[in-house]
Amino acid sequence: MTDKDTFLKSDLLERYLAGLTNTQENLEVESYINTFPEVKEAYHKLENKLELVALANAEEAPTHLLESILETLDHKPVVPLNNNRNKSWFTYGIAASIATLVFAGSSVYFYVQNQDLQDENQVIVDELFDLRSDIDQNNLRLEALSKEFSRLNNPETEKYILNGNGRAKNLKTIAYINPKDRTSLIDVVSLPLLPKDQEYQIWAELQDKQVNLGILTPSERRLQEIPYTKDALGLSITIEQKGIKPNKNTTDTPVAEIELKIED
Structure with a gap:
């Protein structure tokens, strides 16, 4: 077993709350929590922070959905919840928070990409306009030169x-x-x-x-x-x-x- 300070500096508590630890790591974390008050206090602080994050990103369930669940539960036997219910709830909350951040980041990324694409398209349009203008001017010059050439080579000239x-x-x-x-x-x-x-x-x-x-x-x-x-x-x-x-x-x-x- 590692010492208390080394344990607190590791990410075992975070992974434990997220449900990402194995059986051996679960035993080690629970042992530290029960043995050291400092570890127990750090655990509760981290637990509260994760709860706030999960609540901030949670959405209220529709009323008709809640009524349907309660009606279903009235006809089903009550099954005792296991000890990991809080961990699962926090795991879903963390997953929802991460998904929200990923979605926000993706939205910003695609917005920036769209703006860059619009700017590039405008540059191409401007270049095509300039090119068309140059072509028109060159055609006018060629037409004028052609007329002058015809006049100079006219047998009557x-x-x-x-x-x-x-x-x-x-x-x-x-x-x-x-x-x-x-x-x-x-x-x-x-x-x-x-x-x-x-x-x-x-x-x-x-x-x-x-x-x-x-x-x-x-x-x-x-x-x-x-x-x-x-x-x-x-x-x-x-x-x-x-x-x-x-x-x-x-x-x-x-x-x-x-x-x-x-x-x-």
């Missing part, structure tokens, strides 16, 4: 290359003009950088005047629409002062120019 002179050696643009469709495109291949107060402008040369078709910027390395000018004899690019609207008298000498051979 004339191609003109404008190279810069000594004042703008690296300047190169390509003009695509279709007199049948009355469309004009300009492809800015390269434009030398200018001071901040200057800019490139493109012009249409007519019989008796020049018509401004817009500004060319080095940052716009793409096909740009420019106004179609009927009866244009040529195209030219000049360097002008920003903020000053040029005219025939103020226009600088061209840094690139080309004659057009278009029969309208």
Whole structure:
């Protein structure tokens, strides 16, 4: 037999109350309870605690069920209860408490899992929405490129290359003009950088005047629409002062120019 302090530090009392001890352990526990007042006091304290736990988790039986049991007992002989009735009652109470805790823990776990699943689903929905938006934008770009490609490869479209002179050696643009469709495109291949107060402008040369078709910027390395000018004899690019609207008298000498051979 172990000493009293060692016994109290073990879990024999708890397992005894829960009905989890074997015959040998039952004898040992009962012997300690009857021999040592400290063990007996610890036993009663633990018994009271377990009783409170069991009562807290117990549910009141329906009235009709109690009446049915009492009616049945009136016709049955009384059978003496064995000495372990308290242990069995506490065992069921403990089992009910454990089941309640397990159920509560499971509920929390599944709630958290459900929230995580909803968050993941929302992320997937957002990603699909972004992907669909990207696909739509790419389709629009492809459609625009396809139209531009068709226009550039149209047999009626004339191609003109404008190279810069000594004042703008690296300047190169390509003009695509279709007199049948009355469309004009300009492809800015390269434009030398200018001071901040200057800019490139493109012009249409007519019989008796020049018509401004817009500004060319080095940052716009793409096909740009420019106004179609009927009866244009040529195209030219000049360097002008920003903020000053040029005219025939103020226009600088061209840094690139080309004659057009278009029969309208």
